[in-house]
Amino acid sequence: MVVLVTGANGQLGQAIQSIVGKYPSIDFVFCTSAELDITNNENCKTIFETYKPQFCINAAAYTAVDKAESEPEKAVAINVTGAKNLAEVCKSHDTILLHVSTDFVFDGLATKPYSEEDLPNPTGVYGQTKLDGEKAIQQSWKKHYIVRTSWVYSQFANNFMKTMLRLASERDSLSVVSDQIGTPTNAVDLAEALLKIITSCHDESVRLSGVEVFGIYNFSNEGQCSWYDFAAEIFKVNNISIKLNPIPSSAYPTPAKRPAYSVLDKSKIKEVFGIEIKNWEESLKKF
Template sequence: MVVLVTGADGQLGQALKAAAKTHKEVEFYFANSTEADITDPDSLDAVFKKVKPQFCINAAAYTAVDKAESESEKAFAINTTGAGNLARVCKENKTVLLHVSTDFVFDGNSQKPYTEKDITNPQSVYGTTKLQGELAIQDIIREYYIIRTSWVYSQYGHNFMKTMLRLAAERDSLNVVNDQTGTPTNANDLAEALITIINHTANNTDNVWFGVYNYSNEGQCTWFEFAKKIFEVNKITIDLQPIPTTAYPTPAKRPVYSVLDKTKIKDRFLLSVPHWESSLEKLS
C-alpha cells in the first residue's frame, strides 16, 4: 500500500514522517513542493507516474492566514487551484485523496461545536481559498476524505506553541487573546488519524465512507488558556496577561468560536481522540 504525501516539509508532513516509522504496513513516499508542486499539473503527473500511490495525503497548503489577505493570488493558487489539480490527478490514477482543510471555513458565530453539516461562511481570504479547494475536490472526484482541523501545533515547523516558547525566552511578559475559543490539535495525533482512515479504507473496500470529517483534539480553550498550559507543562514562569481581540488587530478576521464536533469521525473509524491538554503534555 503506497501513500504519497505532498507538502512533506511542512508541519503535518514532518509529523507523518515520524509516524511512518511505526506503520510498516504502509509504504510512504514524501514529496516536497519542489518534487510535487500542486499548482503545476505536469509536476503532479510526473510524481504520480513514478510513485503509483493508492492514497494521497495533501499536506501542502498556504497557511499564512494574515499574509493571505495581501497575497490572495498565491493563496488561491495553492489552496484552491492546487487542490483541484490534485483531485484530477488522483481521479486519473484511481488514487484516494485525503485533503486537510480548516475550521476557518466557518464564520465562528456558532455557540456549539460545528458539525460537518453546518453552513460554511469563511470570513478571510485563507478560509475562502480553503473552502473553494474543498468544493473543487468534491466537483472532481468521489473517492476523497476532507478532514477539517484547527489550531495545529507540534514540535515541527512554525506554530503557536513554538512561537510562545520563543517569545518566553525573549520577554518577561506576554499578552494573549482570551476571547477566541477553539481546540488545539497536535499534528502527531492528526497524522495518526489520517493513517487510521487509510488503513480502514484499504481493509474495508466494501464499507467505505468518503466525505467531509472534522478532526481536532478533545476539549476546548482560548488562546490565552492554551498559552498558559504551554508554559505550565514546560515549567516556564512568565507574566501572562489576557487581552481581547480588539487589543490585537490582525489583517485576517479570526473565528470567535471554532470548536469542531468529532462524533462522525470517531464513530466511523473507531478513533480514540486524546484531550488537547494530555496531548500537549507529551511534547513537553
C-alpha cells in the same frame, strides 16, 4: 501500499514522517514543494506516473492567514488550484485523496461545536480559499476524505506553541487573546488519524457501517480553550514562569478576522473509523 505525501517539509508532513515506523506495510513517498509543486498540473502527473500511489495525503497548503489578505493569488494557487490538480490526477490513477482543511471555513458565530453538516461561511481570504479547495475536490473526484482541523501545533515547523516558547525566552510578560475559543490539535495526532483512515479503507465493518465513508470529517483534539488558556498550559507544562495577560481580540487587530468560536464536533470520525481522540491538555503534555 504506496502513500504519497505532499508538503513534506511542513508541520503535518514532518509529523507524518515521525511516525512512519509504525506502518511497515506502507511505502511512503514524501515530496517537498520543490519536488512536487501542486500548482503545476504537469508536475503532479509526472510524480503520480512515477510512484502510482494508492493514497495521497495533501499536506501542502498556504496557511499564512494574515498574509493571504495581501497576496490572495498565491493562496488561491496553492489552496484551490493545487487541490483541484491533485483531485484530477488522483481520479486518473484511481488514487484516494486525503485533503486537510480548516476551521476557518466557518465564521465563528456558532454557540456549539461545528459539525460536518453546518454551512461554511469564511470571513477571510485564507478560509475562502480552503473552502474553494474543498469544493474543487468534491467536484473533481468522489474518492476523497476532507479532514477539517484546527489550531495545529507540534515540535515541527512554525506554530503557536513554538512562538510562545520563543517569546518567553525573550520577554518577562506576554499578552494573549482570550476571547477566541477553539481546540489545539497536535500534528502527530492528526497524522495518526489520517493513517487510521487509510488503514481502515478496506475494513469491511467500515464499508458496511451505513455511513457514507468518503466525504468531510472533523478532527481536532478534545476539549476547548482560548489562545490565552493554551499559552498558559504551554508555559505550565514547560515549567516557564512568565507574566501572562489576557486581552480581547480588539486589542490585537490583525489583517484577517479570526473565528471567535471554532470548536469542531468529532462524532462522525469517531463513529466511522473508531478513532480515539486525546484531550488537548493530555496531548500537549505527551509531546
